[in-house]
Amino acid sequence: MDTASDREPRQERSRVTRARLLDAAVGCLAERGVSGATVGAVAERAGVSRGAAQHHFPTREGLLLAALRHMVESRSADLRRRADAVPAGPERTEAVVQMVVDAFSGPDFDAALQLWAAAASDPALRERVIPLEEQVGRAVHHAVVELLGADESIPGNREAVQATLDLARGLGLANLLTDDTARRRRVVAQWAVMLDRTLREPLPSTRSPRSTTKR
């Protein structure tokens, strides 16, 4: 029979193996797409035996959805970490926009995009991908509202924050096939100017009667 001290390192090894498989699945998805992210290919990339990989993830769909969940969690954790480091003062809006743009780019985004593309023609996958994406959207939206102190009771502010997420998604897509870093930096800076102005000085025609008392 196992003693408690035997079980603990075994559980720890199992966690490490699982984490390596999930990281490898993200890498396979980003570089080779869904068709290239088989359990075997992911096991090889992770340096784990195929049998061990199948023990953790009997099906490819299970592995890929776990990888998406893993990305969602690591993006959320990254947001929380970066939120603490956002500067006060005039650079704040640009730092927050940059944070959002970073949340929708890099290998995690490229991997998620492969799953979205596959989900477009696979209703069962789509049903499972949508709630995870909504979770990311809500987490990022909430973080931006908090960090910028955006008053969503003022008409237009909620949509301006949503547009920031849509812009970030679009910039992620523009960066998929070519290195768009330099252009992206200029677009982020300009969007930050526009967003900041909207949040600080709403146009009279879009200002709600409650705005003066709510701020």
Next chain:
Amino acid sequence: MDTASDREPRQERSRVTRARLLDAAVGCLAERGVSGATVGAVAERAGVSRGAAQHHFPTREGLLLAALRHMVESRSADLRRRADAVPAGPERTEAVVQMVVDAFSGPDFDAALQLWAAAASDPALRERVIPLEEQVGRAVHHAVVELLGADESIPGNREAVQATLDLARGLGLANLLTDDTARRRRVVAQWAVMLDRTLREPLPSTRSPRSTTKR
């Protein structure tokens, strides 16, 4: 030997067959992805024999790239058509933003997205997809600058127009798995307000010395 009058209807039939194959390829890509868009599946959807399809497009890659080129051309033609109908006055900016957003949505966008996703893991495909995407980007950017009379010598204006295209790409992606029509309408309206304000009243800090003489 063929007479000129024999050749003409034959050439016309050939053009019609080709156009049907390209439309069918867009549909297959959007609904089934690259792996579902085989020459055989496209021929079946187009109601064309497999032999005839292979005569026009011996390889799947050739067919899919021709479909992308076909989408690029039809998007550009659609832009030109809609540009003539853009209203003057205060609704103009929103109409232009809506036009851009429409250019990056629907079955054409969904089909293009499948090709982008496939190109991310296929360097040969990527090399051929990039110039076509750059062509669309330039055409849409140019149309927006013209239609809004945006003065790109004023710092920030060029990036504000680019951001509009990035937003449109992001909204297209957000609409891939769920029907995002209602939210998208509100984001477009707010974006138009922000873009209009930026183009009409650049912030003092981003206004170039030339702006007063150029406008």
